[in-house]
Amino acid sequence: MKSEDWYTTNNITLLTGCAAVALDATAKQVTLSDGKIFQYEKLLIATGTHNRKWTIPGANKKSVHYLRTLDHAKAIIKDLHDGKSHAVIVGSACVTYEVADILRSKEIEVTEVMREHYFWEPALSQDEASIVEERLVERGVTLIRDMEITEVIGGDEVEGVILKDGRMLHCDMVFAFIGVDIPTNWLISSGITLDRGIHANQYLETSLPDVWVAGDTARYKDVILNDSVVMGNWMNATKQGETAAMNMLGDKKGFELVSFHSSHGFGDMISFAGDGRAKEDREYIMRGNISERKYGRIILCENHIVGATMINRTQELTSAARLQYMHGLLLR
Ligand SMILES: Cc1cc2nc3c(=O)[nH]c(=O)nc-3n(C[C@H](O)[C@H](O)[C@H](O)COP(=O)(O)OP(=O)(O)OC[C@H]3O[C@@H](n4cnc5c(N)ncnc54)[C@H](O)[C@@H]3O)c2cc1C
Incomplete structure (x- = not known):
């Protein structure tokens, strides 16, 4: 992300x-995959998520794509330059939406x-999804709902996919956007508290001394x-990095953000x-209308705003986030 000079400076x-492969919090050491051992005084773990690996037969063929690293992006661009023309996207969420847009533009x-049952369920309501689906x-874009793929067929190259109902779709590229896993296996022997992620308090301190997470x-x-939540977005990650850094320097700053x-x-x-x-305990205030394609909802729990989803109403989303933030502070 930065030039090598930036790190030196x-x-x-x-x-x-x-990669880091083991943590010994008593000796304050991290072991790396090349065998080197690092001694630390304070440690920040910021290992993000990994793309969930697709394990169906044929999923290891060329042109079955993931999207996380620069190499993934280069492989996709190469396929586009090589004249691939039929893509199947597996999954329905933000990345599938953005990739579909780029592919259709080509x-x-x-x-x-x-x-x-509908696009981006359950993050979107069915009403919200109807706006997105209509656009797709x-x-x-052809949408096939309530369906899974059981096999990717072809030789070295992708020639198609088999659906659970037995149908075959011809394609020469597949995009496997089937979710993420949080990589914590390397930490199991460290004794750190894991709970579908690395457990931390509001100061981003983990259960081990001098180990923070962001x-x-x-x-x-x-x-x-x-x-207790996991928030998978860039704003949250960046701001947590800042808070964790301040606390590693001796501050005691709680992480307070509506990302x-x-x-x-x-x-x-x-x-x-x-x-x-x-x-189940959520209530919704609906905003806007579907026909204008400006629609969304403010999400409440016990009369407090806990979130919002908006389609083409971003300004209102930031207001809802501000209200949620202020309300959250008042309640403490
Ligand atoms: C295609 C795509 C599009 C996205 N678009 C958006 C968007 O529009 N808006 C938004 O808010 N968010 C978006 N996100 C999510 C956003 O990228 C993440 O929330 C953010 O990058 C998380 O930052 P992080 O530092 O926690 O982890 P990451 O950015 O995932 O970084 C983790 C790093 O740790 C490394 N690592 C993992 N395990 C080890 C180990 N054992 N040893 C050493 N290194 C290790 C990884 O290689 C990686 O470099 C997108 C994500 C993807 C994949």
Whole structure:
């Protein structure tokens, strides 16, 4: 992300091409995959998430794509230059939406196969999803709902996919966007508390002394929501890095943020703030109307704003986030 000079100027030793494979919090040591051992005084774990590996037969063929690293992006661009013309996208969420937009702009035929009953369920309501689905279909994307793929067929190259109902779809590229896993295996022997992420308090301190966590890998105590959550977005990760750094330097700063993130595609903007998880105790205030394609909802729990989802109403989303933040502080 930065030039090598930036690291040198800021007195940061950058090691690439190796992974942390073990943590000994008593000896305060991290072991790397090349066998080197690092001694630390204070440790920050910010290992993010990994793309979930697709394990069905044929999923290891060339042109079955993931999207996380620069190499992934280069492999996709190469396929586009090589004249691939039919893509199947597996999954329905922000990345599938944005990739569908890019592929359609290159006139690639796109079929999106989703396990869900509607697009981006349950992060979007069915009403909200109808706006997105209408746009996808209008722009030539074929949607297949309530469906899974059982096999990718072909030789070295992808020639198609087999659906659970036995149908075959011809394609020469597949995009496997089937979710993420939080990589914590290397920490199991360390004794750190894991709970679908690395458990942390509001100061981003883990259960081990002098070990902090930040970003997508943290399940932290959110004082605004009064809940333990994992937030997988860039704003949250960046701000947690700042808070963790201050605390590693001796501060005792609680992490207080209502983060938001957006997905852009086909000229629309889908935005989320706070906690959008579908839960039984949630109530909704609907905003705008579907026909104008400016629609969304403010999400309440016990009369407090806990989140918001907005399509083409981003300004309102930031207001909801501000209200949620202030309300959260008042309640403490
Ligand atoms: C395609 C895509 C599009 C996205 N678009 C948006 C968006 O529009 N808006 C938004 O808010 N968010 C978006 N996100 C999510 C956003 O990128 C993440 O929330 C953010 O990058 C999390 O930052 P992080 O530092 O926690 O983890 P990451 O950015 O995932 O960084 C983790 C780093 O740790 C390294 N690592 C992992 N394990 C080890 C180990 N054992 N040893 C050493 N290193 C290790 C990884 O290689 C990686 O370099 C997107 C994500 C993807 C994949």
